[in-house]
Amino acid sequence: AKRSGRGKVVVYTREMEEAAKRTTRVEQALRRAVAAEEVEPHFQPIVDLKTRQVIGFETLARWTDRDLGFVPPNVFIPIAEERGIIGPLSQLLLRKATETARNWPDELFLSFNLSPSQLVDQNTAEQILGIIAKTGFDPRRLEIEITETGLMTDPASAEKIVSELRAVGIRVSLDDFGTGQSSLGRLREFHFDKLKIDRAFVSSILEDKPSEHIIRAILAMCEGLGMDVVAEGIEEEGQASRLVQFGCGGGQGYLFGRPCDAEATMGYLREAYRS
Ligand code: C2E
Ligand code: CA
Ligand code: CA
Ligand code: CA
Numbered sequence: 401a402k403r404s405g406r407g408k409v410v411v412y413t414r415e416m417e418e419a420a421k422r423t424t425r426v427e428q429a430l431r432r433a434v435a436a437e438e439v440e441p442h443f444q445p446i447v448d449l450k451t452r453q454v455i456g457f458e459t460l461a462r463w464t465d466r467d468l469g470f471v472p473p474n475v476f477i478p479i480a481e482e483r484g485i486i487g488p489l490s491q492l493l494l495r496k497a498t499e500t501a502r503n504w505p506d507e508l509f510l511s512f513n514l515s516p517s518q519l520v521d522q523n524t525a526e527q528i529l530g531i532i533a534k535t536g537f538d539p540r541r542l543e544i545e546i547t548e549t550g551l552m553t554d555p556a557s558a559e560k561i562v563s564e565l566r567a568v569g570i571r572v573s574l575d576d577f578g579t580g581q582s583s584l585g586r587l588r589e590f591h592f593d594k595l596k597i598d599r600a601f602v603s604s605i606l607e608d609k610p611s612e613h614i615i616r617a618i619l620a621m622c623e624g625l626g627m628d629v630v631a632e633g634i635e636e637e638g639q640a641s642r643l644v645q646f647g648c649g650g651g652q653g654y655l656f657g658r659p660c661d662a663e664a665t666m667g668y669l670r671e672a673y674r675s
Pocket of ligand 2: 458
């Protein structure tokens with residue numbers, strides 16, 4: 401136990417010590433992996449729910465470390481943020497992802513996740529624009545996904561970055577809508593091109609009435625605000641047909657395809673564009 405500032409006693413348990421050690425191991429391995437360019441973008445299809453045609457892909461980071469094995473993004477992304485690695489990691493991923501996506505048919509968009517800490521860093525917009533200029537990727541084909549948490553830390557800073565991106569034609573979508581500290585006020589202050597309905601609502605759409613009502617309300621709201629909608633985490637046919645019935649435009653989930661590496665994604669596209 402240690403004594404902190406005002407005489408409060410802070411207890412460090414063995415578990416906390418172990419967790420801190422694990423975090424540091426992941427941090428060190430991740431620094432090495434980013435330098436060696438070993439973190440890879442994978443791509444998950446997003447479809448037009450009505451026609452089932454692919455309209456774009458979301459970039460999802462994948463990392464298998466030599467020593468640690470597969471580390472899921474839910475583990476390494478928060479550590480990258482906490483330990484100041486998210487900038488270089490994100491730049492590596494965006495470069496690789498746009499190098500891949502520039503070979504896809506022109507009408508397909510690429511969406512890319514930004515972490516909350518990147519929305520307080522005023523270099524973020526410039527870095528993104530620098531990378532796509534270098535790889536020659538059309539900004540109008542790029543979409544940035546941000547969460548409400550990312551907007552809340554420093555709304556003025558986030559606003560500035562978002563408007564710099566939108567100025568060159570990059571679209572901005574609000575990710576994980578309906579989770580965390582959602583506030584409808586945010587939709588008035590910011591202009592989003594798209595909203596992504598969180599998997600939590602989609603997975604329960606067939607089982608409970610509240611989820612159904614919430615989804616229908618979100619869809620009505622987006623229609624009024626002129627925003628596109630993508631429902632996330634669609635795993636079953638029944639969920640997809642219900643969402644179409646409610647007028648949801650876009651869908652993403654294992655039903656349509658899991659995240660795949662660049663090569664498998666090319667195969668998927670060859671198949672999709674064969675007819
Ligand atoms: P997210 O942005 O909400 O991404 C969607 C997550 O849902 C992905 O998990 C995806 O694989 C998963 N998913 C997609 N369809 C289904 C489905 O039908 N069922 C289920 N159960 N899951 C589905 P993943 O790849 O593990 O990523 C987790 C989170 O890590 C992401 O959530 C995102 O917040 C973060 N992340 C991943 N890649 C990046 C990145 O490059 N940059 C940043 N900043 N964050 C990333
Ligand atoms: Ca996302
Ligand atoms: Ca999401
Ligand atoms: Ca999420």
